[in-house]
Amino acid sequence: MSARNSDTGVNSGKKRISESTIHRLSLYLRALSVLEKEGHETVSSKELAKREKLTPAQVRKDLSFFGSFGTRGLGYPVATLREQIAGILGINRAWKVALFGVGNIGSALVSYKEFSRQGFQIIKLFDNDQRKIGSNHKGIIISDARNMHEELAEAQIDIAVVAVPATVAQYIVDDICKAGIKAILNFAPINLRVPDDVYLRNENMSMELEYLSFALVNNHAQKRPKI
Amino acid sequence: MSARNSDTGVNSGKKRISESTIHRLSLYLRALSVLEKEGHETVSSKELAKREKLTPAQVRKDLSFFGSFGTRGLGYPVATLREQIAGILGINRAWKVALFGVGNIGSALVSYKEFSRQGFQIIKLFDNDQRKIGSNHKGIIISDARNMHEELAEAQIDIAVVAVPATVAQYIVDDICKAGIKAILNFAPINLRVPDDVYLRNENMSMELEYLSFALVNNHAQKRPKI
DNA sequence: ACTTCCTTGTGAACGTTTTCACATATAGCT
């Protein structure tokens, strides 16, 4: 690491941060919120690790990629560390999210409080079912997916969440990319193609069930689940 | 690897299989189902890799942990490989699943077709809201969570899915473990404590959104997402 | 039967991530 990592919470040295580290930041954030509510002023890497089933060394190493936030002999200041991590993750702001597919999963996501709590505001709903288009779902009028191009731009959407059937997911995603969206969270159980400059993440809910099935059948040696 | 790995699809040599490998098996399974529908008899590691954005070497290595399923010069037989992987993952059978918490997420999961398609049958619903208990949700009567002990045993439940609020998740999970369930999929955004002999997996849906946020804010170098 | 082409299966090399271990720094107490 050439340049210094000051305490600004920015990864100024251009070292690649691993996916796992970023996922763990989410865990730290969650634990810190609880600690803050419980009234703790500071927390050690040991305690933080314990609360998320990690190791103290892992916690310190992860944080060290972004700066030095702690005080030797004392630990980390709960409130400011939480703010710093929120800053690193970019959720110290509001993100405007559009949801595609107001079916079972989609509807559940609209009401999912954890999203809004983390700053993700679902402010547009799209579907291609004529019976749904135009109707009001939890205060949001469902739009026709065919109009996404104008409506996404108008609403200044940052992130698209895709909860449409696997059969149409690729078409929808093609359009989303054409509309200039650079971040997509996909719930359809299919591998989607997107241009290189678009971030795509998949949420595959049967995968974890399948893991459980495998573990049960094979008496798979337990290990702390990655992330 | 001491003993031979025959083509039974079992990991007979007790080498630890990584979490990532198991997750990729889910992907192979998915791709193979599509290939089968498309009428392919065989598939190469190259093609399989392409369909799930992996490398051919990775595909071959993953499969080699469990046996040799392919024919040199030809590739893998689609139908039988699909069956073999289903066998390895333990989803060539029906799993009986109970769902706890019939709220937004819970209701969506009950109707989530992908679960049943993979052999996970949600046959019991539990809640602790008196207004919900006794009512019929998609053909299943919602039970009182206080009666879980008898009802889980009676229905021979294998896996519990937890979709209750974070505030009560630990209590519910304590009871689930006491009732003898050995596999739990948790949707509550909290780190749960379970005995060593219970498999616990977490589905944290905001985590991936937070990753997208991080990527957007930091122009994070793209890399094929792990899993 | 022989040749050519293709693709698997796998040790070994490589790269990445995690863990270790310790020098260093600070708090708090006497």
Next chain:
DNA sequence: AGCTATATGTGAAAACGTTCACAAGGAAGT
């Protein structure tokens, strides 16, 4: 001011996972 206890930050080592590269096996055609 000095001492002790505590906890960070970080190079180095270890563990782990991925990719390479190639020998070996089989298909298909001549």
